[in-house]
Amino acid sequence: xxxxxxxxxxxxxxxxxxxxxxxxxxxxxxxxxxxxxxxxxxxxxxxxxxxxxxxxxxxxxxxxxxxxxxxxxxxxxxxxxxxxxxxxxxxxxxxxxxxxxxxxxxxxxxxxxxxxxxxxxxxxxxxxxxxxxxxxxxxxxxxxxxxxxxxxxxxxxxxxxxxxxxxxxxxxxxxxxxxxxxxxxxxxxxxxxxxxxxxxxxxxxxxxxxxxxxxxxxxxxxxxxxxxxxxxxxxxxxxxxxxxxxxxxxxxxxxxxxxxxxxxxxxxxxxxxxxxxxxxxxxxxxxxxxxxxxxxxxxxxxxxxxxxxxxxxxxxxxxxxxxxxxxxxxxxxxxxxxxxxxxxxxxxxxxxxxxxxxxxxxxxxxxxxxxxxxxxxxxxxxxxxxxxxxxxxxxxxxxxxxx
Numbered sequence: 001x002x003x004x005x006x007x008x009x010x011x012x013x014x015x016x017x018x019x020x021x022x023x024x025x026x027x028x029x030x031x032x033x034x035x036x037x038x039x040x041x042x043x044x045x046x047x048x049x050x051x052x053x054x055x056x057x058x059x060x061x062x063x064x065x066x067x068x069x070x071x072x073x074x075x076x077x078x079x080x081x082x083x084x085x086x087x088x089x090x091x092x093x094x095x096x097x098x099x100x101x102x103x104x105x106x107x108x109x110x111x112x113x114x115x116x117x118x119x120x121x122x123x124x125x126x127x128x129x130x131x132x133x134x135x136x137x138x139x140x141x142x143x144x145x146x147x148x149x150x151x152x153x154x155x156x157x158x159x160x161x162x163x164x165x166x167x168x169x170x171x172x173x174x175x176x177x178x179x180x181x182x183x184x185x186x187x188x189x190x191x192x193x194x195x196x197x198x199x200x201x202x203x204x205x206x207x208x209x210x211x212x213x214x215x216x217x218x219x220x221x222x223x224x225x226x227x228x229x230x231x232x233x234x235x236x237x238x239x240x241x242x243x244x245x246x247x248x249x250x251x252x253x254x255x256x257x258x259x260x261x262x263x264x265x266x267x268x269x270x271x272x273x274x275x276x277x278x279x280x281x282x283x284x285x286x287x288x289x290x291x292x293x294x295x296x297x298x299x300x301x302x303x304x305x306x307x308x309x310x311x312x313x314x315x316x317x318x319x320x321x322x323x324x325x326x327x328x329x330x331x332x333x334x335x336x337x338x339x340x341x342x343x344x345x346x347x348x349x350x351x352x353x354x355x356x357x358x359x360x361x362x363x364x365x366x367x368x369x370x371x372x373x374x375x376x377x378x379x380x381x382x383x384x385x386x387x388x389x390x391x392x393x394x395x396x397x398x399x400x401x402x403x
Contacts, residue, residue: 058104058131058215060084060244065221071232072244080237086248088113094243097125097207100236101243104215106130106137108247114140123205127238130211131218132176142201142209145186148178152192155216156226161189163200165234169227174198176214210235324386325379332375335393342400363400371396 056062060072060082072082085091088109095101101121106114118141121128130138135147152175159166166172166189178195181188188196190213197213212235217228236242318327333351340350343363349355353376361368374396380386 070220082242091245092120095124099241100127100239102129106133125207144182157190163187169231172227173216
């Protein structure tokens with residue numbers, strides 16, 4: 001009786017792929033993704049916060065809460081014209097006995113510009129109003145006046161002086177920077193802890209300079225509170241013309257030497273230091289991540305791979321990349337390494353034509369030029385030439401090995 005034996009089923013090896021899966025991709029990139037999301041959330045939050053910021057602050061054309069359009073409208077009803085200028089030259093040219101010049105942000109001007117503006121207004125016979133002038137500007141724009149480092153703790157203050165404009169206005173939201181002066185004939189009003197938040201310094205030419213510690217009485221949102229409107233209209237409406245100077249980027253870009261600043265000059269020094277610290281931290285992090293943990297330790301492969309499979313795999317890679325030049329170079333290099341000991345040439349000189357070719361020619365009694373073309377020639381032009389080169393190298397090695 002014949003028993004038919006069924007051969008065992010061949011186990012099917014599951015196909016493997018070197019492409020990373022979705023879970024591996026997420027594990028590798030989740031840190032970057034989370035960082036990007038955090039940056040986006042922070043940017044949106046900052047945009048939301050900045051959306052509530054002051055737009056058009058102290059601009060007589062702006063109807064925003066922190067603008068000053070309401071003051072300009074009330075002055076227009078009193079036949080006081082308001083003109084906005086954004087350059088130092090226009091502000092200096094506008095100074096005159098029939099003009100009130102309001103400087104919205106005196107601290108934005110350089111020292112040389114502040115000195116030049118004071119020279120144009122000191123003898124003009126008009127009125128100059130400095131809004132929230134700090135210690136860096138008030139000493140040049142109003143000599144004899146200095147700003148106290150401590151600001152006012154309150155906003156609504158009483159006049160506390162004999163200045164008619166202040167007495168008629170009554171309590172107002174002045175506050176802000178506090179000032180002291182050496183002028184004995186100056187009017188020190190709205191004191192906070194015995195220091196004035198509004199100063200009027202008369203000039204010998206008939207004009208005067210008003211230093212206002214805070215811009216609150218000029219804001220649209222606070223004009224109808226306390227005596228703010230009355231005080232603002234009296235301070236700005238004493239002349240027929242009001243020139244509202246808003247320092248622009250063209251002014252703040254100029255240095256004391258008359259040269260123009262570049263973008264880096266506009267950045268605060270703290271930002272440059274912080275950027276340098278970030279670069280140092282990034283370099284340290286890169287050094288930490290790239291450091292060696294010790295010498296390499298050889299490890300046995302979990303499975304043994306036959307040499308023929310390795311050769312076939314590398315050949316497929318060469319063919320896929322169309323790298324006939326590298327394949328030919330590898331074949332020639334291996335052949336030279338095997339032939340050198342057979343003809344008495346050290347392996348270290350196997351790739352030197354002047355050492356290998358004479359020894360081969362003497363051993364084979366052959367043509368040195370043909371051997372040079374075979375072992376050191378140019379790469380083959382197509383696959384057929386590569387196969388022919390392989391056959392020729394094999395034939396050469398067999399001939400050298402033949403006794």
